[in-house]
Amino acid sequence: MADFATKKIGAPDFNPEKYVKELSQRCVGGQELQQQRQKIQTLADETNILLKKNVYQNYMQFIETAKEISHLESEMYQLSHMLTEQRSLLSSLAATSLLGDKIPSAVDSDGATGNSGEGEEQKEEEESRRKLAAILEKVEGCVTLLETSGRTILHEGDLLELDPIENSALQRVHAYLFSDGFMIASWIPNRRGPVRYKFEAMYELGSLAVVNVRDMSSVKTAFKLLAFPDTRVFQCTNNQSKKEWLDKFEQAKKARFVQEQQKRESASQIERSPSRPSHSDSLESPSNPFEDADDSNAESELPEWLMEVPEDLDVCIAQRHFEEAYNLLERAREFLDKNTATDPVITDIRRKVEARVRALTEVLMKELEVSPDKSLQGGLRAARRAVRLLNQLGRSTQACDLFLKLCSSILKTQLKRVKREGATVLYVQQIGGIFFSNLTDMTREFLRAFPHSPSCASAFVMWAGSELTHLTSHLIKQVFMPQSSITMLAECVTCVRNQCDQLSELGVDLRYQLDGLLRTPLTRALRDAREKLVDAVKLRAVEDKWHPMNLQSKAGLTKFLQEMSDIGIASIHTYVTGQ
Structure with missing residues (x-):
């Protein structure tokens, strides 16, 4: 099988x-x-x-294979760097004559003044790509470094990462500040070849905040990096190095702000420009001159609210405006689903939006988590918003799990307040009333939060059964004791069964499980009571002194025998004498 x-x-x-x-x-x-x-x-x-x-x-084979792949990757980077240098050298040789003057190329013959600027830009771009290729040779795991166009390196250096709470040293790192991001690489202790560092993290400059840390007795020349949801502290070697890092960060932020502002201004100018093409454009265009050529450009321009969606979402999440954050997410998702173009800007926005979705989900799940320092005064009504938003975000399973854990904590807190004082029947009536009334309210809240979810419904039934098992085990320890009478046990069981019936109105029938849990201790209690009664009757029979009774007449004797036979003692005629 x-x-x-x-x-x-x-x-x-x-x-x-x-x-x-x-x-x-x-x-x-x-x-x-x-x-x-x-x-x-x-x-x-x-x-x-x-x-x-x-x-x-195959553990050693995995390690050796990973090492060989890493060495091969570094060698490929070296070859790529060498080919880039050879290409630039050959292009410079091809553009130089034997007499030392520059040979005009076919492109240069068209316009020397315009192409001279383009040549300088190409040289700058080649220089930046050469520097990035050199970084690729030193850092392992940052293959996508050259994929972003226009990326340049602004500053680099060694830093010591500190624990943000205890201010203790964690590790040595090597940091790179680019025009669009900040990369952190850790040192490789046993390195082979030119690779010195291993890629650890890359933070976008737009979602990054750098805070100066005041010098204290334990921490000096340090600055703090705030990137939601991470907080990292780095220590520089001296004050000059710290000043350089802070200045470079400020310059990079300003340059990025100016670049984004220029993009927005150009986009707004394109939107304000008339859609009617000019006469020269209509003559040069091979398409129909009567078509609106600028319509596609106007439609391809992204709206300003979409560009600011990540920042707006961060603000909404920080201010706990979760409904606004969800509405903004849905609006952005709807726009991105309609626009399926492979534009790098749209791809970047889509990635940022998904990151904010994960951040919002984590915050909502923390809202439902149970912790010792968290108050349960609001009850389940305070959790409605978080559960509803998690359901809308497609996290019904996690929401159901956290919801049931919250219900367990509330039940446990309510039952702890019940003290055993007075009669056992009153205690059972009180604890059963609190348990089943709270369970009824929780069932209503669950049906409201998860109306059409079979998997969540099955999880709730299992949870209710486990909570009923805990309650029954507690009642068995408190009620089913050797000195308990059958009358008291009957009253307690009847009370609990009647209280359990109120769940049937909501479609949750736990009576069968309650009866099954009480069957074994109840059978044991009845058997013990029977044995006690039999022993008591035997003891009374032994201690009792029997005296003969004279009924005076045969009619009286017949009547007495008939009465004994009616109550089940038919064999008493064997004790009749002297007829």
């Missing part, structure tokens, strides 16, 4: 949903399903053990 299950699960066309449906149709009752689940779990454990064995056996 196990081999057949292994072959079926390991087949290429294996369908989990179909397999589960077949199991549910074939198995009768929950016990067989539990057995099948245990078999599948055993199969999963065996597979994990085999995978671990294979990993352990």
